[in-house]
Amino acid sequence: MRSIGEMARDSGLGVSALRFYDRAGVLVPAWVDPVSGYRWYGPEQCDEARLLARLRRAGMPLADIRLVLAGWSGPDTELVRGLLDAHLRRLELGLSGARDEFSALRALLDTRENPMTSLRTSAARLSVPAPELAAALDAVRFAASADPELPMLAGVLLDIEGDELRAVATDRYRMAVARARTSGHDGPRAQVVVPLPLAEAMRALLSGGELVRLAVDGGRVTLEAGDRQTAGRCLDHDFPDYRRLVGLPAGRRVPVDTAAFRKMLLTGPVRASEVRAQDQAPYDLSVLAVSDDGTVTVREDGDDEGTRMAFNREFLLQALEAGAREELLLEFGAPTAPLVIRRPDDEHAFSLLMPVRLDD
Template sequence: MRSIGEMARDSGLSVSALRFYDGAGLLVPAWVDPVSGYRWYGTEQLEESRLLARLRRAGMPLADIRLVLAGWSGADSGLVRQLLQAHLRRLEQGLADARSEFSTLRALLELRENPMTVLPTAAVGLAVSAPELAAALDAVRFAVSTDPELPMLGGVLFDIEGEALRVVATDRYRMAVAQAGVTGHDGPRVQAVVPSPLADAMRALLSDDAPVRLTVDGDRLALETGDRQVAGQRLDHDFPDYRRLVRLPAGQRAFIDVPAFRKAVETGPVRAGESPDQGGVSCDVSVLRVAADGVVTVCEDVDDDQGHVAVNREFLLHALAAGARDQLILEFAAPTAPLAIRRTDTEDAFSLLMPVRLEN
């Protein structure tokens, strides 16, 4: 007999996924301890669990997986082959449709150029509050992308407009926005994408309250304080129009005590979900539900109400830490809408987490 932990290790399925597949009747343990409820699996179930993991990675629906497993255990190779071939045809048709749509989109892009980054025509120099810039960089750094295929997201956007410097980072699946006050800039809006190593060097320079000066000169950025300076080239890429990305439908707000909520997330139930930033592999997901009285709970079951959202648990913990407050606001709109994590003292600093698709 294998424990659920051993089964997870040997099969490639997470413990939460094994619990889910037990509940779905796909992979029922050979024995469940009537006292502790602990699941135990027979040695012969290891092959089925590995097959199940492969089928899920291939994106096969659970209804078809159920038939494949039945045919596999009954040695009905004809049925299994037909199901696999039918799923492969669906995947190939889906890929063909996607290629056609992307071909059309590329043609449209060639006919339409709409750069989102405003290139400064002259050097821009301004004074920045060192503590505010340090806090802003701390609030967004966790959301910077490391995907080499999306170099435009591999840095932090500095968006200078009026007396505000907005600092933005996103890896598509999470976004963080913060703000620092500036003086000395009365020209047009200026944007520059600061590569993450340069952003980290800038953050290291902001160790005290000494005056700080930020300069954007063509493709070069520099941050000076006293006799110290860090400088480098900005990324030669356009950053997405983040102002469009933060428009969310109206939802319900809930105030949370961060230390208590963090503990609830760390120790609460998790579900299996597909993490798109890792190629669709399983990740631990926290399902959050907000009640009518504003109480947020980490739950295991999901029903059809609109008061819940499933998010990558690791990303959620990062966002809570980046909020750097003992109290934050969670904003729920719908299960398919991003979860907003906002500070209580300003509307200009927040994070967004994209919802995760649960394995079902």
Template sequence: MRSIGEMARDSGLGVSALRFYDRAGVLVPARVDPVSGYRWYGPGQLDEARLLARLRRAGMPLADVRLVLAAWSGQDTGLVRGLLDSHLGRLEQGLSDARGEFSALRALLDHRENSMTSLHTATVRLSVAAPELAAALDAVRFAASADPELPMLGGVLFDIEPGGLHVVATDRYRLAVAGVGVTGHDGDPVRVVVPAPLTDAMRALLDDEAPVRLSVDGDRVTLEAGDRQVAGQCLDHEFPEYRRLLPLPGGRRTPIDVAAFRKALETGPVRSAEADGQELSVLRPADDGTVIVCADGDESPDRVAVNRRFLLDALTAGARDRLVLELDTPTTPIAIRRPDEEDTFSILMPVRLED
């Protein structure tokens, strides 16, 4: 007999996935302890679990998976082959449909790009306090993408508006925004994406209390601090409209002690995402108004799973002893906010625990 933990390790299915498949009647343990509720699996169930993992990775619907497992145990190879062929046909048709849609989208993009004037024609000069800009870059830099296939996310957006600057970074799974007050610009909004290496070089200049000068001239950005300066080319890519990615107001806002919460994350239970193996922490609001890291076996419907490293990075970037954690539903992004700065925050995408 295998314990649920051993079954998870040997089959490639996570513990939470095994619990889900038990409840769904797809892979039912050979024995469940009547006192503790602990699940035990028989020797023959390992092959079924491995087959189940392969079918789910291939995207087969759960109803068909159930039929395949039943036919597999009954050695009905004809039915198994028929179900596999049917699913493969749906995948191939879906891929063909997707190619058609993407072809149409590319044509629309080509038309849109040809009709747009250059976005890199603005000239902007403004002043900003060095400590404020440094703090803003520290608050968002962790969320910039390092994926070479997404060059438009490989930097920090400088979103310049009259009287204010927002710096923004995202890698799709997390997004960070920080606001900074500026002087000297009261014209039209200007947006440029500063490459990550250039952003880091700018940050290195911000070691004084005096104001610094930021200028954008076409596709070139320059930061001057006294007699020192750093300059370079902006990324020639559009940054996503980040305001559309922000969650609507709502959810439970819970003040957290960062040191205590960090310790709970670092020492608490860790789960592995079934799809990519990332380490997850599972959170839920407690009745006393706090947020707790769920123990194994906690099946609360309010649970929200998040990449643990991303959450620890966001706590560090928050740079406060106390922050506000905003939780809503298991599929709603998690927000980490500074209690004293509403325009500086980070957002993490939740991770599904179960199919």
């Protein structure tokens, strides 16, 4: 007999997944301790669990998985083959349809004018308080993308308009926005995407409390701090219109003590994500819940879909550190909506974290 922990280790299914499949009647333990409720699995069930994991990674619905498991060990495998072939045909049809839609979308993109080109190449010269620019870069750098297939996200957007500079970074799964006051810029809005190494070099110059000078001209950005200077080419890519991405319905705001919440994340229960094509490797998930009195807890599993909000734990920890406040506001929307982490003293500095769907 295998314990649930041993079964999870040997099969590739997480403990929470095994509990879910037990409740769903898909993979029921051979024996459950009537006193402790602890689950035990028979030797032959490990192969079933591995099969189940493969079918779930292939996206097969649970209703079909039940039939596959029921017929897998029987003498007549015709039903199993039919189910596998039918699911493969559904996947192929779905992929063919997706290709057609993406081809149409690319054609639409080819015929559109790019509204950001003039903004990115606009010249700008301005002054920024060094501490404010440093704080803005610190608040967003963690969210920049490292995906080589998305070079337009591999940096920090500097959006200069009026007397304000906004710094923005995103890797699709999270976004961070911060701002700094400026002076001396009375021209049109200017946007440049500073590659992350150059953003790091700029941050290294911002150690004092003086005004620094920032210049954007012809796709090149220069930062002068006293007698020191760093400069480089901006990324020759358009950045997504982040203003459309942050227009979310107001959610429930809950204040949290940053240090206490961080400790709760580090010591609380986690579950491993499923390995999916976009993830490449599993990572730790923290499942958050908010009680009626506003208490945020980290729990092992949810009672129902409406209260299960799972997030990449490392992303959460990085966002808390970037928030740089003893107290932060967690804003919860629908279970499928991003978690917003705000600074109580600055409505315009925040991070968005996309939730991770819990299939199990």
